[in-house]
Amino acid sequence: MNDDSTTTISEPVPRPVGSLGRRLVLATLGFCLLFTLATVGLRTWTAWQNNLAEMNAELALIDQVFRSTLSKAIWEMDSDSLHSQLDSVVQAAPIGRVELRIIRAGREPELVQRQRGEQPAEHRAPRLQHQLTYEPYAGASETVGELVLEGNEELLWERMLAEVYDIVITQVIQSLLLAGLIMWMFNRTVTLHVRRIARHLTRLTPDNLDRSLRLDRSPKRHDELSLLEGGVNSLQAKLSAYLERQHQDELALAAHRDRLAELVEERTAELRAANVQLEELSRSDPLTGLANRRQFDEIKEVEFRRALRQDQPLAVLMCDVDFFKRYNDHYGHAQGDQCLRMVADTLQSVFARAGEVVARLGGEEFVVLLPGVDAEAARRAAVRLQQRLAERELPHEASAVSPYVTFSIGLAVLDPDTMDQFDQLLHRADEALYRAKTHGRNCISA
Numbered sequence: 001m002n003d004d005s006t007t008t009i010s011e012p013v014p015r016p017v018g019s020l021g022r023r024l025v026l027a028t029l030g031f032c033l034l035f036t037l038a039t040v041g042l043r044t045w046t047a048w049q050n051n052l053a054e055m056n057a058e059l060a061l062i063d064q065v066f067r068s069t070l071s072k073a074i075w076e077m078d079s080d081s082l083h084s085q086l087d088s089v090v091q092a093a094p095i096g097r098v099e100l101r102i103i104r105a106g107r108e109p110e111l112v113q114r115q116r117g118e119q120p121a122e123h124r125a126p127r128l129q130h131q132l133t134y135e136p137y138a139g140a141s142e143t144v145g146e147l148v149l150e151g152n153e154e155l156l157w158e159r160m161l162a163e164v165y166d167i168v169i170t171q172v173i174q175s176l177l178l179a180g181l182i183m184w185m186f187n188r189t190v191t192l193h194v195r196r197i198a199r200h201l202t203r204l205t206p207d208n209l210d211r212s213l214r215l216d217r218s219p220k221r222h223d224e225l226s227l228l229e230g231g232v233n234s235l236q237a238k239l240s241a242y243l244e245r246q247h248q249d250e251l252a253l254a255a256h257r258d259r260l261a262e263l264v265e266e267r268t269a270e271l272r273a274a275n276v277q278l279e280e281l282s283r284s285d286p287l288t289g290l291a292n293r294r295q296f297d298e299i300k301e302v303e304f305r306r307a308l309r310q311d312q313p314l315a316v317l318m319c320d321v322d323f324f325k326r327y328n329d330h331y332g333h334a335q336g337d338q339c340l341r342m343v344a345d346t347l348q349s350v351f352a353r354a355g356e357v358v359a360r361l362g363g364e365e366f367v368v369l370l371p372g373v374d375a376e377a378a379r380r381a382a383v384r385l386q387q388r389l390a391e392r393e394l395p396h397e398a399s400a401v402s403p404y405v406t407f408s409i410g411l412a413v414l415d416p417d418t419m420d421q422f423d424q425l426l427h428r429a430d431e432a433l434y435r436a437k438t439h440g441r442n443c444i445s446a
């Protein structure tokens with residue numbers, strides 16, 4: 001199976017830091033080396049034993065062949081035959097040295113020996129020692145000598161070397177073949193798939209979690225690798241489901257957030273409008289819609305300072321409805337409110353120019369601020385106000401000065417030499433109003 005069928009991104013796969021295959025190769029080679037050494041040692045020891053036994057058997061055979069003829073030659077004192085037989089014995093390949101001790105009654109033993117070339121001082125080849133007896137007639141056996149056969153050291157080592165060479169060669173080949181087979185098997189059945197899993201995991205991104213891992217082997221196999229394959233695919237499926245859920249949650253959260261932002265915006269706009277309304281309410285008189293004392297207090301200081309600074313005139317009219325208590329008593333409080341609204345409307349119609357301020361200070365008392373207006377112009381404005389009110393003919397049957405609602409007006413203008421506070425000007429207007437009241441009402445006093 002092609003790897004590209006499981007993944008599409010051709011990202012380079014980093015070389016593994018340590019390779020399982022390489023470690024297995026080293027371990028297998030190490031094991032095979034030890035195994036080879038042990039096997040070579042064992043087989044060499046066995047070969048040595050076999051060679052010794054074989055040479056021993058050869059010596060025994062030679063001994064058997066020459067024993068009787070040598071005994072006979074000694075008995076018959078046939079020196080030529082004896083020497084020629086000894087020469088023949090030493091010619092045999094397995095013989096390294098032959099020694100014959102001739103025993104004759106009444107004589108010192110005579111030693112005859114033959115040797116093949118130079119024999120080493122340390123002798124490891126087998127050695128056969130045998131008494132030679134001769135039986136001149138039945139029942140009369142006599143010892144005539146002693147035969148010693150020593151194996152051919154050189155031949156023994158030659159045979160051993162050839163055999164050790166064979167052992168080493170076959171054993172090394174055997175071990176290398178075994179190591180190669182193990183490595184090939186491991187690589188095919190494990191390393192290859194582990195690499196594929198690592199490559200698959202490396203190329204995995206949140207976008208290709210649906211591409212499952214498929215190992216190139218029979219699906220009928222159920223072992224650790226198939227468990228790993230199943231585990232990876234199951235993990236991918238869970239991760240994919242989790243990411244999808246997270247995505248849905250994020251979308252829902254974003255929608256909630258947008259809705260919340262909209263709501264906050266709506267509420268903020270509402271609050272802003274309510275604040276503006278509250279601000280207006282807090283600065284206006286609810287009955288007449290005129291500026292209240294609070295707004296008037298803010299404006300008066302500004303206008304007063306400006307007038308002083310610019311050396312401009314500033315006039316104040318204090319206007320009070322005459323006999324309003326009686327009005328209330330006569331027409332009722334609700335009608336009294338309606339009357340106040342009409343009076344306020346009259347004030348606004350007269351003083352509608354930019355900069356002119358009309359405020360209700362409380363009860364039936366109103367104040368008019370006229371920036372840039374001197375005493376004469378203020379008086380004319382006050383007269384105009386009284387005229388406009390009279391024109392409206394608001395009935396006031398309880399009034400002692402007119403059948404209609406009237407105003408008493410106190411007028412004061414700014415005197416920069418004696419005034420440095422607006423309240424001084426207001427106080428002056430108040431005093432003028434008082435005088436207007438005491439002078440009969442429905443009049444203007446300055």
Ligand SMILES: Nc1nc2c(ncn2[C@@H]2O[C@H](COP(=O)(O)OP(=O)(O)OP(=O)(O)O)[C@@H](O)[C@H]2O)c(=O)[nH]1
Pocket residue numbers: 287320321322323324325326328332333334335336337340362363364437441
């Ligand atoms: N209907 C109504 N009456 C109010 C309001 N505020 C104050 N008043 C009444 O206005 C009357 C003012 O009476 P006073 O201060 O004695 O003055 P007056 O009766 O106009 O007498 P003078 O000012 O001397 O001419 C009181 O009876 C208050 O109850 C209001 O908002 N509505």
